Amino acid sequence: MSDLNEIKLEALLDIINSSARQAIAEYKKTGHGVPSTDSSIFHPLDLIPDTLALRKAIRLLEGSYQQLSSTLAPPQHTVFNFVHNYNWACIDVVMRARIADVLDRHPDGLSVDKLADAVNLDKSRTAHVLRALSLVGCFKEVERDVFTNTRLSLILKSTNDAGCITRIHSQYFSKYAGVLYETMTDPEYARSHEVDKAPRVFAFRKDGMKGNYWEMMKNDDESRDIFHRGMIGHSEIMGASAVLHHYPWDKVSSVVDIASGIGAFSMPLAKMFPHLRITNQDLPEIMKEAQNAWQKNASESILDGHIEFVVFDLLEDVPVAGKDVYYLRNIIHNWPDAEATKILHNIRKVMGPSSRVLIHECVLFHTFQEPGVETKRSSIAPEPMLPNFGAGSYNAFQQDLTMWLAHNTKARTLDELKTIGAAAGLVLTQIHDFVDTMAIEFTIAPN
Ligand SMILES: C[S@@+](CC[C@H](N)C(=O)[O-])C[C@H]1O[C@@H](n2cnc3c(N)ncnc32)[C@H](O)[C@@H]1O
Incomplete structure (x- = not known):
């Protein structure tokens, strides 16, 4: 028995070693060597949108390191470390x-x-x-x-987009998290799935806060600006721009960015694939800001008529009809099942026979191997790691809690996404694994 435990620890050490070497190789490929711990400038790799190979190595490194450390360290030490962190x-x-x-x-x-x-x-x-x-x-x-x-x-720094979303978390989400237990025991909040029963609302209810997150920001220009810059930063943090490099956009003609924000996804997409006809759709105040942002940073794409901005309410309206790809990044996880299904159903109504829906966000996998959940081989960790990479999936599981704190919703498993897709008349056809996020592709379900 003890030999088996030792073999497992040796295997974890091997994963740590090989994944760290893979990460080193990724830095060296740039021709700039590896970064130093105390460097005061970014490494060129820090500024590249496609870091998929590095992120795969880091997922293994963080998961195996944490598993090794929590096996070898005294449990009192490990558990207190979880909370003794300011x-x-x-x-x-x-x-x-x-x-x-x-x-x-x-x-x-x-x-x-x-x-x-x-x-x-x-x-x-x-x-x-x-x-x-x-x-x-x-x-x-x-x-x-x-x-x-x-x-x-x-x-x-205040100019850094990833810093914007970091600040939203340190300043506000810390307060929402501080009332999590209270919301789980309050008669009004404990079993509600309404978005206005989120811990966010509970934390500020004495100040009269109500409504969903978007209504909260509607009349607050500064918060909206920080949030939308933060979404650009969020994409950098999660490595979500990998979708620009690892999806066959060259075989696509038209894309609707559903609830696009100011264009954290669609603007770089337009720059990389100028042949695409792109429709941005979001709330009126956001579409106005999006147009300003595009005028400033990508005016040529607007002027040549490839880009349009169409106001809509994703719960009430259908998006523009008959486009190739309906792309939803960080949208479905903002809504409870009923609303999420409605959003997909609204899209389903206007899809052509070869249209696809791409849901791009964090997807949760359990810490045990689920029978019947098929996924790409690269999405399953090698033994003796937890199959979902354990702490290597930290971001996805924290994002799940973030959705709860802000919207009273959650990140979903593949099965849960399949279920809401099916309820809207869609069938899952492909999974694209970008490490912290996945793009899950759906088409119209056969009758
Ligand atoms: C988390 S942000 C994601 C933005 C963008 N897709 C991205 O990944 O950067 C959610 C977006 O949903 C939009 N939104 C919220 N409620 C909406 C509604 N009822 N109709 C249309 N858009 C809405 C917000 O304005 C915001 O831009």
Whole structure:
């Protein structure tokens, strides 16, 4: 028995070793070597949209490392580590005080005295925050009380899109998460699946908050701006742009980006595949912002008539008819089953015989091997890892909780997506695995 356990640990060590080497090889392919822990600039690979091979290696590395560490470390240590973690609060301070922006102007380092003055905070408390984060490579103390940015802390600059979504989490989602148990025991909230019974609403109900997330932002220009820049950042965080490189867009003529936002997906798509006719559809205030964003960053695509912007309410209206691909990124998980089915059914009504629906978001797989759930071989971890890669699937499972906190909904399993697809008259035909997210392809179900 103990031999078998040791064999499993050795196998995990081998996975750690081989996956780390795969990741190193991906960096070296760029011709710029591997990044250094305390580098204060991005590595060229940090800025490339298609990092699928790197992400596959990191999924194995993080999953196997966590499994090995939690097997070998004392359980008291491991479990307390789960909660003894205030990185989110330290990051909240950094972002709201714009500490990374100030340090960016001092590449050789800035004393915490001057830094704290510049951001109007107490010196010793600022040092506490930065030291806690320096421990995990986010900032570096180059000499006593002198700090610089690192490749990680650059994400926390106010100009960084991934920083926008990071800030939404540190500032707001931390508050929603703080009332999770209360919502699970409150008579009004505990068993409700209404979107306005989300922990978000509970956390702010004394301030009179009601309605869904989108209604909350409707009259708040600044929040909408941060959110929509955050969606560009979210795509970088999740590696979702892999869909631009690993889906046969060259064989497609027309795409509708359903609830497109300002075009986090459709704008790079238009730039990479100028032959595509693209329709962006979203709420009126978002379509206005989308047009401004496209005018600024991709005016030639609009001017040559390939791109259109059509206001719609995805719960009430059908989208434009007869297009090749109806693409929904980060949409279905925002809605309970009844609304999600309605959205797909509205699309189904206007699909042509060869139209496809692509649902692109996090998909959950269980920690045990489910009989009958077929998936691509690359989506199953090697033994003795948990079949769903364990901590390598961290993002998908946290995203599931994020959906609960904000919308009272969830990320779905493949079977759950199949079921709502079937209820709308669609059948699953293909799965595209992009590691943190998947694009699940549906066509019209045969009668
Ligand atoms: C999570 S964002 C995803 C945006 C984009 N697909 C992406 O991945 O970057 C959800 C989008 O749904 C839109 N939305 C919410 N309610 C809607 C409705 N009733 N009708 C149309 N769009 C809606 C929001 O305005 C927002 O742009």
